[in-house]
Amino acid sequence: MTSEQYLEAIPPEKREAILKVENVRKAFGGLIALDGVSMEVEKGKVTIIIGPNGSGKTTLLNVVTGFLKCDSGKIFYKGKEITNKPPHEINRLGLVRTFQIPQPFYNLTVLENLLVASRYNIGESVLNAMRRSKWIEYEKRDLDRATEVMEIVNLSKVADQQASKLSGGQLKLLEIGRALMNGADTIFMDEPVAGVNPSLAHEIFSLIRKLSKEKEMTFVIIEHRLEIALGYVDYAYAMAKGMVVAQGRPEEVVNNPVVIETYLGG
Numbered sequence: 001m002t003s004e005q006y007l008e009a010i011p012p013e014k015r016e017a018i019l020k021v022e023n024v025r026k027a028f029g030g031l032i033a034l035d036g037v038s039m040e041v042e043k044g045k046v047t048i049i050i051g052p053n054g055s056g057k058t059t060l061l062n063v064v065t066g067f068l069k070c071d072s073g074k075i076f077y078k079g080k081e082i083t084n085k086p087p088h089e090i091n092r093l094g095l096v097r098t099f100q101i102p103q104p105f106y107n108l109t110v111l112e113n114l115l116v117a118s119r120y121n122i123g124e125s126v127l128n129a130m131r132r133s134k135w136i137e138y139e140k141r142d143l144d145r146a147t148e149v150m151e152i153v154n155l156s157k158v159a160d161q162q163a164s165k166l167s168g169g170q171l172k173l174l175e176i177g178r179a180l181m182n183g184a185d186t187i188f189m190d191e192p193v194a195g196v197n198p199s200l201a202h203e204i205f206s207l208i209r210k211l212s213k214e215k216e217m218t219f220v221i222i223e224h225r226l227e228i229a230l231g232y233v234d235y236a237y238a239m240a241k242g243m244v245v246a247q248g249r250p251e252e253v254v255n256n257p258v259v260i261e262t263y264l265g266g
């Protein structure tokens, strides 16, 4: 079934929203960055958020993942209210973000970066870590998982390479890998293919598509490079001046006159 057939087969009220944003507002002083944003993100799907520079996309990501507090509105993830909860709490529910500029530990290797991102890592429970048998159990589990994740994100060949030596595209793959180690079931990504060469950009979106199809993972992706992204996404939201101005099937949204106008109008 194609994504279009899927959307047609299930009426909107029956589709399962894993993430709901209700009328969220956020101002920076006098500047209204989010002016009553509402969104519903369907589980196991790839949703793209487009919009001109400064339209509020990254601010929305920051608010949803707890990196910024909103002024009003509500956010729900898996039915639980997460409005203005701290990032680690939201993270623990399985909603993980990536950054516009990747933030790995540059002096650590790919494998080490994955291991420190593990949800079962030492920080999780110091007490457990001190009990040596548990500690070894965690280490083995982490190593097995990291090996599996490197296969998934196609970084096995550079397992022992320092993150500082990776290409921009490989860093983005590492970010996805770190989110997987972190136990993410939803990944909210800020411009995952910005500055990445076209073939690696397609590889990244193919991986996103595959994870959503095969593992029922949910992706919300902010992206400007529509020529690359559009073929891989199920649903689109367009923002302008802190508001949602259109939503629907990707090809409809990008051809919507209001959306075209927002880009031309700057």
Ligand SMILES: Nc1ncnc2c1ncn2[C@@H]1O[C@H](COP(=O)(O)OP(=O)(O)OP(=O)(O)O)[C@@H](O)[C@H]1O
Pocket (backbone or CB within 6 Å): 028, 031, 032, 033, 051, 052, 053, 054, 055, 056, 057, 058, 059, 060
């Ligand atoms: N921490 C901040 N303090 C003050 N203003 C901010 C802050 N963060 C964002 N803004 C402003 O809020 C508005 C929305 O910014 P935001 O970064 O969310 O846009 P964006 O849609 O992600 O843009 P881009 O496509 O360029 O990344 C902009 O006018 C921006 O200057």
Ligand SMILES: [Mg+2]
Pocket (backbone or CB within 6 Å): 057, 058, 059, 100, 190
């Ligand atoms: Mg941004």
